[in-house]
Amino acid sequence: MWLNFILMSENNHTPNRYTITAALPYTNGPIHIGHLAGVYVPADIYARYLRLTGKEVAFVCGSDEHGVAISMKAKKEDVTPKEIIDKYHTIIKKSFQDFGITFDNYSRTSADVHHETASEFFKKLYEQSDFIEETTAQLYDEEAKQFLADRFVIGTCPKCGHEEAYGDQCENCGSSLNATDLINPKSTITGSTPTTKETKHWFLPLDRYEGFLREWILEGHKNDWKPNVYGQCKSWIDGGLEPRAVTRDLDWGIPVPVEGGEGKVLYVWFDAPIGYISSTKEWAEREGKDWEPYWKDENTKLVHFIGKDNIVFHCIIFPAILKSHGGYILPENVPANEFLNLEGNKLSTSKNWAVWLHEYLEEFPDMQDVLRYTLTANAPETKDNDFTWKDFQARNNNELVAILGNFINRVVVLTNKYYEGVVPAPSNFTELDRETLDTLKKYPEIISTSLERYRFREAAQEFMNLARLGNKYLADEEPWKVIKQDEERVKTIMYVALQIAAGLAVLSEPFLPFTSSKLKEILAVGSSAEETSWNDVSTKETLLTAEHKINQSQLLFRKIEDSEIQKQLDKLEAAKKANENENKVVTPQKDTITFDDFTKLDMRVGTIIEAEKMPKTKKLLVLKVDTGIDTRTIVSGIAESFKAEDIIGKKVTVLVNLAPRPLRGVESQGMILMTENKEGKLVFVNPDEDGVGNGEGIN
Numbered sequence: 234m235w236l237n238f239i240l241m242s243e244n245n246h247t248p249n250r251y252t253i254t255a256a257l258p259y260t261n262g263p264i265h266i267g268h269l270a271g272v273y274v275p276a277d278i279y280a281r282y283l284r285l286t287g288k289e290v291a292f293v294c295g296s297d298e299h300g301v302a303i304s305m306k307a308k309k310e311d312v313t314p315k316e317i318i319d320k321y322h323t324i325i326k327k328s329f330q331d332f333g334i335t336f337d338n339y340s341r342t343s344a345d346v347h348h349e350t351a352s353e354f355f356k357k358l359y360e361q362s363d364f365i366e367e368t369t370a371q372l373y374d375e376e377a378k379q380f381l382a383d384r385f386v387i388g389t390c391p392k393c394g395h396e397e398a399y400g401d402q403c404e405n406c407g408s409s410l411n412a413t414d415l416i417n418p419k420s421t422i423t424g425s426t427p428t429t430k431e432t433k434h435w436f437l438p439l440d441r442y443e444g445f446l447r448e449w450i451l452e453g454h455k456n457d458w459k460p461n462v463y464g465q466c467k468s469w470i471d472g473g474l475e476p477r478a479v480t481r482d483l484d485w486g487i488p489v490p491v492e493g494g495e496g497k498v499l500y501v502w503f504d505a506p507i508g509y510i511s512s513t514k515e516w517a518e519r520e521g522k523d524w525e526p527y528w529k530d531e532n533t534k535l536v537h538f539i540g541k542d543n544i545v546f547h548c549i550i551f552p553a554i555l556k557s558h559g560g561y562i563l564p565e566n567v568p569a570n571e572f573l574n575l576e577g578n579k580l581s582t583s584k585n586w587a588v589w590l591h592e593y594l595e596e597f598p599d600m601q602d603v604l605r606y607t608l609t610a611n612a613p614e615t616k617d618n619d620f621t622w623k624d625f626q627a628r629n630n631n632e633l634v635a636i637l638g639n640f641i642n643r644v645v646v647l648t649n650k651y652y653e654g655v656v657p658a659p660s661n662f663t664e665l666d667r668e669t670l671d672t673l674k675k676y677p678e679i680i681s682t683s684l685e686r687y688r689f690r691e692a693a694q695e696f697m698n699l700a701r702l703g704n705k706y707l708a709d710e711e712p713w714k715v716i717k718q719d720e721e722r723v724k725t726i727m728y729v730a731l732q733i734a735a736g737l738a739v740l741s742e743p744f745l746p747f748t749s750s751k752l753k754e755i756l757a758v759g760s761s762a763e764e765t766s767w768n769d770v771s772t773k774e775t776l777l778t779a780e781h782k783i784n785q786s787q788l789l790f791r792k793i794e795d796s797e798i799q800k801q802l803d804k805l806e807a808a809k810k811a812n813e814n815e816n817k818v819v820t821p822q823k824d825t826i827t828f829d830d831f832t833k834l835d836m837r838v839g840t841i842i843e844a845e846k847m848p849k850t851k852k853l854l855v856l857k858v859d860t861g862i863d864t865r866t867i868v869s870g871i872a873e874s875f876k877a878e879d880i881i882g883k884k885v886t887v888l889v890n891l892a893p894r895p896l897r898g899v900e901s902q903g904m905i906l907m908t909e910n911k912e913g914k915l916v917f918v919n920p921d922e923d924g925v926g927n928g929e930g931i932n
């Protein structure tokens with residue numbers, strides 16, 4: 234037992250250097266809460282936590298500016314890809330900064346350093362004969378005169394049957410695909426069914442890496458990788474890995490840097506993960522550091538934060554590339570999250586079903602921490618999860634305001650009131666005081682344990698439990714009552730409460746960084762990591778010594794009103810409506826007619842004077858209509874929308890010179906003009922009533 238313990242601790246030397254990567258966002262749109270919850274918030278919590286514990290950290294990210302997603306967006310907006318990437322790179326970079334994501338470097342894959350690094354990787358693998366060079370038939374759009382790969386083609390996934398799988402990947406089951414695997418492929422450029430055309434590409438023979446991947450993932454990371462990540466990897470490896478093309482016939486991307494590569498670019502998922510390395514190089518250059526230990530030293534721990542749709546690229550393809558190149562470390566962990574939904578529906582950039590970060594920052598100024606907290610407390614760590622505005626409001630009002638904010642406010646206000654802001658000297662500690670202070674000392678480790686296992690929800694809840702502890706301590710001890718009988722006792726109570734407040738100031742930093750700095754300001758404690766580190770909360774005898782002077786209270790959190798939540802819900806409802814209207818199919822305009830054609834139509838106002846159901850039919854009513862020139866019989870297919878007795882006396886528009894025609898043995902002598910309302914119900918032509926939409930045909 235003892236021997237075992239000693240051996241374990243010898244092998245288990247904690248690394249001191251970390252390279253943390255967060256998935257590179259595509260620059261085809263701004264950042265939304267799904268991206269934040271899945272990747273950037275947990276990655277930032279982790280990076281901030283490690284820095285507080287004294288680790289060397291390179292936390293890198295950057296814009297992914299290649300790939301078909303960019304070309305498509307440029308085509309759609311009729312601008313160049315360069316204009317698209319410049320626009321969104323700026324928006325994304327600024328919104329991350331304003332939200333407090335502490336990347337050490339935020340680069341972009343259009344940077345020279347990245348083009349050089351990615352080209353060097355390709356050339357090295359090419360020279361080592363690690364690629365297969367092959368001419369194969371690839372999907373081709375004759376109309377657009379373009380090969381179809383990746384997002385330029387959608388079709389049915391051969392693995393799960395999802396009907397909108399892309400040419401390189403199915404986002405439903407996460408499978409990595411070749412475009413030619415798709416069933417019923419369709420070009421997303423022209424909508425046409427592609428033909429095939431021969432072209433030469435370089436393939437990474439993933440099948441050759443099966444042994445390595447089995448040993449490294451299936452045997453090596455069975456116990457420390459999240460079950461969702463491990464399970465996906467296992468099913469791909471067990472299902473048989475196939476060679477994957479790493480080049481494309483596109484005009485946007487990094488040119489293939491070898492002979493025969495003219496007119497071709499690197500596949501975006503070949504170059505994008507290398508972007509983490511380029512970003513680290515850029516950072517090291519700026520900071521006067523050496524980038525290599527961050528990627529090549531076996532004692533460095535590399536962790537990739539991604540969403541579940543990127544697992545195959547980070548666990549199979551990128552490691553195969555790194556392994557092939559040689560000299561690089563492999564990820565220690567890839568804590569991929571599941572997806573976040575919004576109010577019960579899948580987040581969608583194209584349908585504008587999202588909460589956009591840059592809009593949130595404008596609408597809820599200085600409330601970054603509320604969103605961070607809600608997204609962490611409800612993170613999609615083990616299954617898809619739902620963001621609702623009601624939950625956002627409740628997390629704020631019931632936890633941040635009522636527990637954390639309330640506790641801090643009481644401590645600070647009372648300290649200022651009783652002692653003019655000077656921390657009082659304690660006298661005799663009661664059993665409860667000692668217990669409370671001991672419990673406080675345990676929190677750094679409790680929270681660390683959750684964070685080291687990438688359980689961010691649990692960690693945030695543990696943090697809030699410390700605020701609960703403080704709140705309960707004050708509520709039980711009631712210093713505002715005791716002060717009337719025992720002033721000495723109150724000094725001890727306030728001293729204990731102040732220690733908890735100081736602990737919260739330190740431990741809140743990864744989760745609520747803006748609140749943490751306000752709190753440090755209020756308590757007048759150092760804001761740099763050297764002055765108050767994570768472990769000080771456990772090891773220091775006191776965090777706030779007697780005689781230390783604190784500042785006045787400031788508002789940490791404010792209540793969120795129902796009206797603010799309603800405004801957000803209305804905004805989503807409007808997005809839904811706009812989307813429905815956009816997707817509505819309106820019959821195209823018919824051929825132009827002359828005025829003479831029009832005057833041939835004889836339309837009159839009439840009144841329905843009799844109506845009855847045509848026997849044995851579902852749809853037909855037999856009407857007698859007073860047209861002003863005569864009373865005639867008209868058979869109309871409106872029985873599913875109207876009851877006969879309800880329309881007697883109704884004024885209608887009648888086309889009176891339509892050639893008579895027999896319907897079920899009754900001669901119909903004209904036509905009543907009808908249209909459809911938004912529920913698909915027939916209504917008499919009167920565009921002002923019944924919600925008839927523009928473009929509805931009259932017939």
Ligand SMILES: [Zn+2]
Nearest residue numbers: 390393403406
């Ligand atoms: Zn699928």
